[in-house]
Amino acid sequence: MNNKNFNLKVVLVEPNGPINVGSIARLCSNFDVTELRIVSPKCDIFSLEAKKMALKGQRYIDNCKIFNNIENSIFDCDLVLATCGRADLSNDIECESPAVISKWISSFKKINNLGILFGREDRGLSNNELLFAHKIFNIKTSNNYPSLNLSHAVSIILYELNKCSTNNLKKDLKVFNLASSKQIYESSKELEEMLIRTGYLLEHTAYAKISKFKKFMLKADTSSHEINVLRGIVHQINWFLNNSNGK
Numbered sequence: 001m002n003n004k005n006f007n008l009k010v011v012l013v014e015p016n017g018p019i020n021v022g023s024i025a026r027l028c029s030n031f032d033v034t035e036l037r038i039v040s041p042k043c044d045i046f047s048l049e050a051k052k053m054a055l056k057g058q059r060y061i062d063n064c065k066i067f068n069n070i071e072n073s074i075f076d077c078d079l080v081l082a083t084c085g086r087a088d089l090s091n092d093i094e095c096e097s098p099a100v101i102s103k104w105i106s107s108f109k110k111i112n113n114l115g116i117l118f119g120r121e122d123r124g125l126s127n128n129e130l131l132f133a134h135k136i137f138n139i140k141t142s143n144n145y146p147s148l149n150l151s152h153a154v155s156i157i158l159y160e161l162n163k164c165s166t167n168n169l170k171k172d173l174k175v176f177n178l179a180s181s182k183q184i185y186e187s188s189k190e191l192e193e194m195l196i197r198t199g200y201l202l203e204h205t206a207y208a209k210i211s212k213f214k215k216f217m218l219k220a221d222t223s224s225h226e227i228n229v230l231r232g233i234v235h236q237i238n239w240f241l242n243n244s245n246g247k
Contacts, residue, residue, distance in 0.1 A: 022053025
């Protein structure tokens with residue numbers, strides 16, 4: 001990508017088609033993606049089919065990193081985006097167009113590591129998996145047939161990101177300081193454990209309530225400093241609980 005180095009990671013979640021994987025590897029080469037990552041592949045990503053489709057993008061297959069879960073695949077990323085084309089999406093999960101999100105990204109001076117999650121060919125990403133993302137892409141298609149081929153979706157997203165970064169000549173760019181997906185995940189986990197311990201949450205309903213809190217933090221564009229303040233409060237409460245001797 002021109003103008004800014006996003007260190008872009010394309011992350012495929014449980015792909016089941018080697019032809020799609022090969023096509024996406026080729027796209028990674030077309031748009032200078034830094035790395036291809038795959039979570040629990042459901043096909044042979046090193047098959048001849050995949051390599052034939054990849055052409056000059058074969059190096060992305062040869063060097064791709066494979067992970068057992070989404071968390072580990074994105075936790076070194078400062079910003080995480082995800083794609084969603086499902087019609088049954090929860091009402092409190094907001095989606096935006098690739099053009100809008102790409103323009104927002106291009107308003108920052110630099111993003112050290114940007115990860116984009118692409119879901120399964122048949123059912124995409126679950127609502128809980130979408131909570132790993134700061135923002136969610138939705139590509140508008142026909143209501144009669146809304147489903148896009150996985151590699152086609154990847155091509156549209158990469159094109160929009162490239163277009164915005166190439167066209168952006170502004171000098172008044174913002175410093176990127178959003179809390180990372182890992183910070184939000186870890187702070188939510190710590191908060192959940194503390195609230196269960198104090199009796200505010202019950203174990204069987206805690207996850208659903210903490211998920212709402214995560215959505216709030218994502219919508220609020222919580223900064224790294226703000227999330228560290230929250231974690232400091234939780235740590236102090238835990239220290240008090242551990243040292244109060246029941247008083």
